[in-house]
Amino acid sequence: MEDMRKGQEFAARLQGLLADSPDAGRLVDQILHAMSRTIETARAAAAAEEGSEGQSEVTCAGTGGKRKAAGGGDKRTACRRRAQNSSTVTVTIKDIEDGHAWRKYGQKEIQNSKHPKAYFRCTHKYDQQCAAQRQVQRCDDDPEAFRVTYIGTHTCRDPAAVAPLVLHDADELHAGSRLISFAPNNASAATASTTTTGNTSSQHGDHKDAALLAGLRPLKLEAGAGEQEEVLSSLTPAGSPAAAEAARNAAATPSPDQGDVTSGLQHFYYGGSFDDMAAFDDTFDLDDLGVLGFDQGQDEF
DNA sequence: TGAATTTGACCGTC
DNA sequence: GACGGTCAAATTCA
Numbered sequence: 001m002e003d004m005r006k007g008q009e010f011a012a013r014l015q016g017l018l019a020d021s022p023d024a025g026r027l028v029d030q031i032l033h034a035m036s037r038t039i040e041t042a043r044a045a046a047a048a049e050e051g052s053e054g055q056s057e058v059t060c061a062g063t064g065g066k067r068k069a070a071g072g073g074d075k076r077t078a079c080r081r082r083a084q085n086s087s088t089v090t091v092t093i094k095d096i097e098d099g100h101a102w103r104k105y106g107q108k109e110i111q112n113s114k115h116p117k118a119y120f121r122c123t124h125k126y127d128q129q130c131a132a133q134r135q136v137q138r139c140d141d142d143p144e145a146f147r148v149t150y151i152g153t154h155t156c157r158d159p160a161a162v163a164p165l166v167l168h169d170a171d172e173l174h175a176g177s178r179l180i181s182f183a184p185n186n187a188s189a190a191t192a193s194t195t196t197t198g199n200t201s202s203q204h205g206d207h208k209d210a211a212l213l214a215g216l217r218p219l220k221l222e223a224g225a226g227e228q229e230e231v232l233s234s235l236t237p238a239g240s241p242a243a244a245e246a247a248r249n250a251a252a253t254p255s256p257d258q259g260d261v262t263s264g265l266q267h268f269y270y271g272g273s274f275d276d277m278a279a280f281d282d283t284f285d286l287d288d289l290g291v292l293g294f295d296q297g298q299d300e301f
Numbered sequence: 302t303g304a305a306t307t308t309g310a311c312c313g314t315c
Numbered sequence: 316g317a318c319g320g321t322c323a324a325a326t327t328c329a
Binding site for chain 3: 302303304305306307308309310311312313314315
Binding site for chain 1: 321
């Protein structure tokens, strides 16, 4: 497994060196794809061996609620352990946008972390019973990067993910990729450091690139003591006036740590589905994502 | 006014 | 008892 990780890292580096060659890039993309599948398969096998994974999820289901608990039934069906057991993928990226519509349902200060963790569920959790979730936390060591944990896969058909694409330049549509840059003048997407244990990513752009804000709902900024801290928020379909306004504001006030998600505005759309992401399937645009290595801290393998 | 976000409280796990 | 995850009322936004 470790060797596979290294191989994936090396392939990602190679991808960067071959940026001028679309064909080569596509080939490396396929290599990474294959490696990811292998890792995923090995992980599944390991999980099957352990055999106890599903139990805790069952035990967690229906854990007691609070406000309405006194009345008996409770809608709460998840707990921390379930999040660790279901298909969980953690990536370190600089742009949390992934083309899916997320709804924020909580935020929590985490012990020994400078930044809070935001909790999102799929917008279609109820209307389409989509169980996908994600958790986003700004990295302590790299304030511009986010650690995003995806839990579960999308079973919904999210309109936002298949929204019409508007290209500024035909070249923005990378061959062999479903990810499309919206950055003006072909501004290259941030070189995201991608730490992954399995399957997905999103991206983050330059804080000063206000144009990148287009298409996303602005994220609220909290004025903390001495610095602004971001509050992660969900994204909404592109083209809203609010997004344009946020873009203008971001451009006008380049505060040091305004590095909220707003500023990380998304360079692309991910046109695939989360189902694909279980094994990197067409998920990473390797032109935009520098896969630097796997997170050694993860214990998912 | 409806939808999305914020935030304090509650719960289960460790 | 601390901590992370979730709920849901209150608040904000469009």
